Amino acid sequence: MEEIYSKMVNEAMAAQWADVNIIKEKRGHEFKIKHAKGYVDVANKMEAVGNQDPSVIKLHKDSINAHFDILSELTKTVRPEDDPFVEHYQTPAILEILYKEDPEFRKSVEKFIQTIEKSEALIGKEVLRRYGGFYGPTCVVDFALIPGSTSNIVNRILKNVDIPIAHKQAILASKSWGMNTSYGFGEKFTNAIEAGKSLNEAIKEEIEMIKFIYDRPIDAQAKLMDDFGHESFDVRKYMGEYKKKMEPAVAAAMESEVHYGNIVTIPAYCVGDIAHHVAQSTFNMCKDDVVMGVIEAVSTVMDNTLRSNLKNFKSEYEVLSLATGSTAAATECILELDGFNAPTVVDLLTKRFHNYVQLYPTRGAAAELHNHDFMDMIYRGWKLIDKARRVKNGSDAPITPKIGNFKVDLDPIFKNEVIMNPQRYAYPACAITVRFSALMRLADYPCLLTSEPVTATMMTNIIALHKETPGAPARVCKDCATACLVDFRHQYCQYREAV
Numbered sequence: 001m002e003e004i005y006s007k008m009v010n011e012a013m014a015a016q017w018a019d020v021n022i023i024k025e026k027r028g029h030e031f032k033i034k035h036a037k038g039y040v041d042v043a044n045k046m047e048a049v050g051n052q053d054p055s056v057i058k059l060h061k062d063s064i065n066a067h068f069d070i071l072s073e074l075t076k077t078v079r080p081e082d083d084p085f086v087e088h089y090q091t092p093a094i095l096e097i098l099y100k101e102d103p104e105f106r107k108s109v110e111k112f113i114q115t116i117e118k119s120e121a122l123i124g125k126e127v128l129r130r131y132g133g134f135y136g137p138t139c140v141v142d143f144a145l146i147p148g149s150t151s152n153i154v155n156r157i158l159k160n161v162d163i164p165i166a167h168k169q170a171i172l173a174s175k176s177w178g179m180n181t182s183y184g185f186g187e188k189f190t191n192a193i194e195a196g197k198s199l200n201e202a203i204k205e206e207i208e209m210i211k212f213i214y215d216r217p218i219d220a221q222a223k224l225m226d227d228f229g230h231e232s233f234d235v236r237k238y239m240g241e242y243k244k245k246m247e248p249a250v251a252a253a254m255e256s257e258v259h260y261g262n263i264v265t266i267p268a269y270c271v272g273d274i275a276h277h278v279a280q281s282t283f284n285m286c287k288d289d290v291v292m293g294v295i296e297a298v299s300t301v302m303d304n305t306l307r308s309n310l311k312n313f314k315s316e317y318e319v320l321s322l323a324t325g326s327t328a329a330a331t332e333c334i335l336e337l338d339g340f341n342a343p344t345v346v347d348l349l350t351k352r353f354h355n356y357v358q359l360y361p362t363r364g365a366a367a368e369l370h371n372h373d374f375m376d377m378i379y380r381g382w383k384l385i386d387k388a389r390r391v392k393n394g395s396d397a398p399i400t401p402k403i404g405n406f407k408v409d410l411d412p413i414f415k416n417e418v419i420m421n422p423q424r425y426a427y428p429a430c431a432i433t434v435r436f437s438a439l440m441r442l443a444d445y446p447c448l449l450t451s452e453p454v455t456a457t458m459m460t461n462i463i464a465l466h467k468e469t470p471g472a473p474a475r476v477c478k479d480c481a482t483a484c485l486v487d488f489r490h491q492y493c494q495y496r497e498a499v
Helices: 002-026 033-043 054-074 080-085 090-101 103-117 120-132 150-158 165-173 187-194 199-215 217-228 235-255 280-285 289-308 316-337 342-359 369-392 434-442 452-465 481-485
Strands: none
Touching (some): 002 280, 002 289, 002 316, 002 452, 054 235, 080 280, 090 103, 090 235, 103 150, 120 150, 120 187, 120 199, 187 199, 199 217, 316 369, 316 434, 316 452, 342 369, 342 481
């Protein structure tokens, strides 16, 4: 298994550094699709080893290549307003391939759609709660089953559908880690209410939209982009071409008996680095030296920590846990350099959320999702750093958080020229909020801190070892920061009840 652990670390960190290095080189410049070629190149080096199923790796690689090639043919760049959606065109196409190749699965989806129609009370209650901010900050497209998430609602509807459990799991996965269209539950309802329609009319519009995204996913995504005003490229051409290019990989995965829940998810999560993480919005954000410094320092902490523990891993899940835990500890460590910590920030952003709801009742369904991700990350990091501070006590020893038995190397933070010299980036005598302000930029966009390219690459490797088990959504308590520190919402989570 040590070969698997080394492979997971090497491939994941190659993906991370491919992103970080091109962002540092091109920040402040105009983004071109070709700038993501480095990420494509490292993904193409992925190969199955040991007991890994090659068809799972093929789904990952073929999706990245199809995405890059099609975008390169359709456009030279993608405007910032359009870049969040580039990872939402894959699952609709994959679902439609499955619908065609497996009529029984299509029948199950149709039964699910019929049950959506009968779930007016549940859907009405949930979209009303989202509209009013009942759950506090939440992530509408969370990869777990947290309150207010689409996964949470879909799971509850699926409990009442008489279809095979594997089909239920695939339908659930397709709107969690799989991104079946850009639609966030509650969007139609909110806009209808604010436009003066009745509750009944608003709920009916919501139900029709939810049915649409499962019945005709490609048409639904195209219509959503029309309504949004997408300009960067022809999304219908993209999805038509992508569907053709991915048919062999999907057929191979089906032949290999990969769980449909994995087939609908793997192709989506891995493409986001092309025109989303490596994108104009990122190039603009990272013009700030401190923002760039945070990303570099946190990435180095993760890299050093993973490599120093290669001989200590006992399972593939420990590799993933250490990757995400090390960046959580690193981000919290930087936050604490300016005298802040997770409880302070969670309190701040939760209070801000309730004001935001009142200021912007038609806010996008996804508005606070990355704030939520950021809070969860620093809350995890705070618990690790807090324990490490107690162990350190009054000694001169460095702060060394531990995730299980694995030590996290925070040294790259204290060796980072930018992070440790905030006086160079503000009024020098009063530069006490510089790093915090950079982290607040990243609170809206923590994808390279959490880190998505690393998680996507590692999860593909893990699923290749366990192709029969759906990898998404996560069937665990997420330890949501706002639920643990501010809001009382644990009882509304569905992680114990996942289909």
